[in-house]
Amino acid sequence: DMLRRKINDTKGSLPSGANMPVVRDDFGDVFGMFYAITNDGYSEREMNKYIELLKREVQNIDGIAAVEVYGLQKECINIELLQEKMANLGVHPVEVIATLNGQNEATYSGYFLSGDHRIRVSVNDRYKNVDDISQLLLQGHEKDQLRLSDIASITMGVEEPIRNEMFFDGQKAYGFAVAALSGNDITKLGKQVDDKMEQMKETLLPTGIDFNKVFYQPERVEDALGAFLENLMLSIAIVVVVLMFAMGFKSGVIIGVNLFVIVFGTFLVLNNFDGTLQRVSLGAFILAMGMLVDNAIVIIDGILVDKKRGLGRTAALTSVGKRTAMPLLGATLIAILAFYPIFLSPDTAGVYVRDLFIVLAVSLMLSWILSLTLVPIHAGFSLFRERRIMFKLKNKRGKNSNIAKQESSAEKEKEKIKEEEEKDPFDTPSYRMLRKVLQWVLCHKTTSIAIAAILVAASLFSYQFLPQGFFPDMEYNQLYIEYKLPEGTKSETVKKDLKLLSEHLMERDDVTHITTSIGATPTRYNLVRSVAIPSMSYGELIVDFKSPKAAVQS
Structure with missing residues (x-):
């Protein structure tokens, strides 16, 4: 507001004829829904009317921040002075221009008194159409009056030279860009915009006007989230399968169910606290997948x-939780606090990855809580099933003819369980192997420390070969080509060159669509998209490929 007020204060000091300064505080808006509107031979005036109607209807949708139109030419009235007639009638061009400039000036026309009343005098001499301008009276050198149509040709047209133009697959088009307000679900909002535009196409707009998507963020968000969800489900499945082989089928199922509850419970908490589902929040689950099962593994292993x-059943299910609850809480808090500096980061990185800390904190705390509550309950139903079966058999004694046989089977099962319980739980091949490794490490301290130091040094040396990047490259099936000629080149030359280039590219099998822009970048439809300085010697091509791989190979 302060900048706007200061600029408004300087308007009075600008020279005559200078354009008024414009303050654009929405320059950083991203118009993630970018359409190319094509038509079947309608005039600029007709398209202006239809696009303004469409713009007004889309802006009324809740959650829409702004709508921009690109490539729509402004109508103007062309006055072509005829030199021969002006010379014959004695009219100078300066006189014509002065008369035109003074025609629409707002001046105080005064008033007159009528009895007790003062009546204001109003002179309405504003132009309304081309005929009004053609009937404008001029003063000739011979003190005679003549009309503007006597010395000039007056026609309706568009401003020339044309500063901004757009084409979609070689057909004249108009850019229609829609920006969403922050905090809205772009996928749901995109569906509302699509439905509204299709509704208007069927009811209010004439046949021949089509909407073509140049860049449509809702679809890209859905594809990206779909791919991340697939990776998330795959990582969960891998963890569960590995645990089934390492700890047994039942233990793997218990930990797997606990992991699913943690993930979807975190989604619920994020929804209640206005969290968002995007690449960073989903990637946090994949990053923390190993930590999310640690608490459950400790509890299950202790129960076994x-x-x-x-x-006994109750003691086995509760004793490990009593012993390890606080140590596990400490380990969980340490893991959470390790990511806390990311949340506090004041720079751009903190803005992008703050959800990483939120997801990790919520999911890790849920994993600690569920490992002490859900895991023992589930283990009581799964791991102690044999004892519950024997208890039921005792209650059914005498109810059927095969009770003796069932009791004998139950007694054998009981003896088998008792024999397993009397064995040392750590007297297994895997534990014996682990015991040997630990004994060797403890007996050869110098060698062990040297090996560890060598591994750390090798890791630090290999770090320089890792590719550096804040985010991985996005897989887009679209690229843009900037075309710049020396300043002062006519826009018609740029238009001609880009037409030849787009026709050549359309011959490729891997190219699907080409959007051509003359004079400027159509809009900021992507956050990382650079916006060129408007110039009549500038143009660009937005090329769509069949796949991201084809775009990279091109």
């Missing part, structure tokens, strides 16, 4: 050990 040691 206590079961083999012969503890």
